[in-house]
Amino acid sequence: MSSLIFVQLLLLGLRVISTTTDTWRHCTDLLPLDLLSFVLERDTSKLVPGVHMKQAGGVRGVHFSSPHTVLSFPSSQLLVNCDLFPKEFSIVVTLKVTHAASARNEYIFSLMEPKTVAAEEKENDKGDVVESNKKRGVSGEEHDGEEEKKKEEEKQGKSNEEHGRIILGLRFSRKYLHFLFKGHGGVVEHWVFRSTQLADNQWHTLVLTIGSHVRLTVDCNSPVEIVPSTPFPSDLNIQGSRFHIGSRGRWKGLFSGLLRQLVLLPGSDATRQICPSSDPQLAALSVPPLLLDLPVMGREGESHETEEPVSVGLERSCSELQQGQLWFNPLRKGLYLCDGTVWITVLEDHKRLDYVLEHQVLTTSSETHDVEVFQVPGMGLMAAMAHRSKASGSAVYLWTHSGFKLYQNITTHEALVWRHFNMGKKTYLVVSNSGGGPHNRFNKESEMDFSVIYKWSKKRKKFVQFQSLQTYCARDWEAFNINRQTYLAVANHRQGNNNHTIDSVIYRWNRLTKSFEVHQMLPTSGAYDWEFFTVGPYHFLVVANAFDGVTTSVDSVIYVWINGSFQVFQTIKTFCATDWEMFQIGSRVFLVVANGHRLHGNGPSRYAINSTIYELDMNGQLFVRFQDIVTYSAVDWEFFSLGEEHFLVVANSFNGESYSLNSILYRWQGYEGFVPVHWLPTIGCSDWEFFSFKGESYLIYSSAKAPLSKVFKLKTY
Numbered sequence: 001m002s003s004l005i006f007v008q009l010l011l012l013g014l015r016v017i018s019t020t021t022d023t024w025r026h027c028t029d030l031l032p033l034d035l036l037s038f039v040l041e042r043d044t045s046k047l048v049p050g051v052h053m054k055q056a057g058g059v060r061g062v063h064f065s066s067p068h069t070v071l072s073f074p075s076s077q078l079l080v081n082c083d084l085f086p087k088e089f090s091i092v093v094t095l096k097v098t099h100a101a102s103a104r105n106e107y108i109f110s111l112m113e114p115k116t117v118a119a120e121e122k123e124n125d126k127g128d129v130v131e132s133n134k135k136r137g138v139s140g141e142e143h144d145g146e147e148e149k150k151k152e153e154e155k156q157g158k159s160n161e162e163h164g165r166i167i168l169g170l171r172f173s174r175k176y177l178h179f180l181f182k183g184h185g186g187v188v189e190h191w192v193f194r195s196t197q198l199a200d201n202q203w204h205t206l207v208l209t210i211g212s213h214v215r216l217t218v219d220c221n222s223p224v225e226i227v228p229s230t231p232f233p234s235d236l237n238i239q240g241s242r243f244h245i246g247s248r249g250r251w252k253g254l255f256s257g258l259l260r261q262l263v264l265l266p267g268s269d270a271t272r273q274i275c276p277s278s279d280p281q282l283a284a285l286s287v288p289p290l291l292l293d294l295p296v297m298g299r300e301g302e303s304h305e306t307e308e309p310v311s312v313g314l315e316r317s318c319s320e321l322q323q324g325q326l327w328f329n330p331l332r333k334g335l336y337l338c339d340g341t342v343w344i345t346v347l348e349d350h351k352r353l354d355y356v357l358e359h360q361v362l363t364t365s366s367e368t369h370d371v372e373v374f375q376v377p378g379m380g381l382m383a384a385m386a387h388r389s390k391a392s393g394s395a396v397y398l399w400t401h402s403g404f405k406l407y408q409n410i411t412t413h414e415a416l417v418w419r420h421f422n423m424g425k426k427t428y429l430v431v432s433n434s435g436g437g438p439h440n441r442f443n444k445e446s447e448m449d450f451s452v453i454y455k456w457s458k459k460r461k462k463f464v465q466f467q468s469l470q471t472y473c474a475r476d477w478e479a480f481n482i483n484r485q486t487y488l489a490v491a492n493h494r495q496g497n498n499n500h501t502i503d504s505v506i507y508r509w510n511r512l513t514k515s516f517e518v519h520q521m522l523p524t525s526g527a528y529d530w531e532f533f534t535v536g537p538y539h540f541l542v543v544a545n546a547f548d549g550v551t552t553s554v555d556s557v558i559y560v561w562i563n564g565s566f567q568v569f570q571t572i573k574t575f576c577a578t579d580w581e582m583f584q585i586g587s588r589v590f591l592v593v594a595n596g597h598r599l600h601g602n603g604p605s606r607y608a609i610n611s612t613i614y615e616l617d618m619n620g621q622l623f624v625r626f627q628d629i630v631t632y633s634a635v636d637w638e639f640f641s642l643g644e645e646h647f648l649v650v651a652n653s654f655n656g657e658s659y660s661l662n663s664i665l666y667r668w669q670g671y672e673g674f675v676p677v678h679w680l681p682t683i684g685c686s687d688w689e690f691f692s693f694k695g696e697s698y699l700i701y702s703s704a705k706a707p708l709s710k711v712f713k714l715k716t717y
């Protein structure tokens with residue numbers, strides 16, 4: 001860990017000490033916090049450990065098989081930049097409980113205090129939690145007598161050792177729903193909702209609202225209100241606490257029913273958002289995408305199963321056939337009703353919730369390997385797309401009020417990449433043609449294996465051919481300036497069918513001949529990407545090496561500019577590296593690599609591997625590991641900032657089985673690094689680009705597996 005982070009930790013410690021209750025901040029963010037999605041969506045390729053998916057009555061839920069670590073996370077990951085639990089909030093739960101379970105105490109979720117060093121071995125690693133919890137759970141079982149005594153105490157609403165660590169929790173015991181929280185003097189308070197019997201093996205949606213009133217609404221019926229002797233505390237400190245979903249972090253108290261929805265909505269009453277509902281037992285505010293897929297069985301026409309309560313997905317048609325049908329769009333978190341012609345909004349969360357909106361689905365002439373977004377003076381925003389098809393070639397699109405529109409066709413041969421650059425006031429584009437590559441049966445150089453530079457013609461209002469350069473299955477072009485000179489670096493990936501250990505080339509603009517000329521050759525191994533960046537007076541160029549003919553586990557190389565050429569600065573072990581992205585947060589400099597896959601002997605490749613963020617340690621003058629993030633055959637990272645917030649989005653392209661998987665948007669959270677906040681469904685994602693236009697911010701992704709690209713609008717709030 002670099003000294004900078006250490007300093008930040010120190011500062012954080014000081015802040016904690018020096019704050020008083022007056023300056024502690026409440027969590028006032030009004031976003032609904034989908035606790036269940038947060039744990040289930042950590043790994044989008046498969047179900048996280050500790051849960052199984054089960055279906056009951058055609059409706060999916062999760063069943064908890066263990067209080068696994070992945071079902072727990074620091075509250076600071078969701079309740080960001082605040083120390084006190086909201087004073088007013090609601091909790092939405094959709095569950096199914098059996099009668100047998102109702103005899104035990106089972107936690108739907110809990111918020112637990114940090115373990116003190118004295119009470120427990122230091123929790124130095126997430127991995128320890130399950131272990132230590134197992135031990136505690138077992139010893140708990142052994143002392144059943146004591147447990148009984150505790151239950152007695154509990155009935156009287158007293159605190160006890162067992163609950164010494166609980167800050168807040170929702171529990172199911174003896175047929176009733178209990179809401180627990182740490183009250184004054186650390187005493188755990190219990191509020192019991194006695195008039196609601198839920199253990200009937202049916203789905204129910206509960207909304208618990210805490211605020212000026214304490215109410216429980218079951219299946220959108222009239223609420224049950226209780227009048228507690230003391231109100232919910234306005235100073236419930238949650239610093240250092242952890243959420244546990246489906247348990248209180250131990251085996252004992254594991255929830256045995258099915259859970260389908262668990263959302264915390266700070267600041268408001270969720271009943272107003274989900275009730276009335278056409279299906280009150282399954283009223284939804286936010287259900288994990290995984291659980292939304294309707295089972296095929298429901299569509300088969302068994303009389304009691306034919307009624308589809310809500311159809312789910314990103315796009316649905318609405319015609320007479322669908323009249324009366326409800327549609328839940330997980331991306332917009334909106335519920336819509338078809339009136340026979342158009343979708344009427346039943347519920348669309350506050351504008352500020354609409355974080356990432358689908359803005360345009362752009363049908364392209366073929367699959368796309370790369371998108372490049374750039375400005376052309378006098379024209380506006382344009383995008384060049386490297387389309388795969390030789391027949392239709394590539395295309396340049398122009399941004400209009402409705403999105404990108406095809407502007408110019410450009411002949412290419414299995415284009416792999418487009419880059420734009422400027423010299424003076426002129427705009428250029430360079431494209432790499434791979435021209436058949438591995439399909440060429442004769443293992444000789446393809447005639448189509450070259451790159452072309454185009455120049456924007458102001459007069460003709462289009463791009464015209466400027467210079468051709470011999471390249472070898474070039475995967476990337478990077479343009480940069482050093483001392484007012486323009487350079488181009490090409491990543492030559494492969495020569496012929498299988499020679500990957502070849503040179504990549506740095507070209508320099510010659511003002512006299514008005515062309516690019518070879519400046520330096522650098523040895524590369526299946527090069528995929530070049531990234532240029534400048535830190536202070538130093539210019540760096542880093543190559544992503546993917547494959548050396550034998551293994552994908554090869555060194556990628558960071559070069560530094562010294563005396564007119566690039567020299568090796570540092571090598572970093574990568575696994576089929578496909579992209580490097582440099583970004584700065586404040587004065588800190590980071591580099592993130594996209595690792596594609598690891599070859600595993602003669603066995604299948606591993607696609608779910610770590611991609612790593614490195615940070616430049618100014619003292620050591622080296623890039624050091626900062627954070628590992630599991631990716632699925634990652635092919636691109638894109639960094640962007642919105643206001644004060646910083647994000648990374650990864651292009652996950654393949655998980656070993658499918659090309660349809662989520663790309664993930666991560667938000668910078670200081671010393672916690674990047675934390676996943678949004679999951680964007682993609683198909684064969686090949687590239688993400690961020691761009692802004694007229695004050696609005698967008699993301700576009702291209703697909704290497706389907707002839708479409710999608711533009712998302714980023715809602716800022």
Ligand SMILES: *[C@@H]1O[C@H](CO)[C@@H](O)[C@H](O)[C@H]1NC(C)=O
Nearest residue numbers: 365391392393406407408409
């Ligand atoms: C580009 O080519 C497509 C066919 O591939 C054609 O339909 C379209 O009209 C052309 N567009 C322009 C602007 O030339």
Ligand SMILES: *[C@@H]1O[C@H](CO)[C@@H](O)[C@H](O)[C@H]1NC(C)=O
Nearest residue numbers: 495498499500501502503549
């Ligand atoms: C790969 O290509 C380079 C450059 O043309 C050449 O020097 C080298 O011998 C080739 N290697 C193989 C194994 O063919």
Ligand SMILES: *[C@@H]1O[C@H](CO)[C@@H](O)[C@H](O)[C@H]1NC(C)=O
Nearest residue numbers: 560561562563564565566567
């Ligand atoms: C740069 O070049 C100059 C002269 O050509 C030489 O004296 C100097 O040692 C070089 N510096 C480095 C770091 O190689």
Ligand SMILES: *[C@@H]1O[C@H](CO)[C@@H](O)[C@H](O)[C@H]1NC(C)=O
Nearest residue numbers: 608609610611627628629630
């Ligand atoms: C990713 O890295 C983390 C820690 O850096 C490690 O615990 C985990 O096992 C790694 N995952 C994979 C799939 O390599």
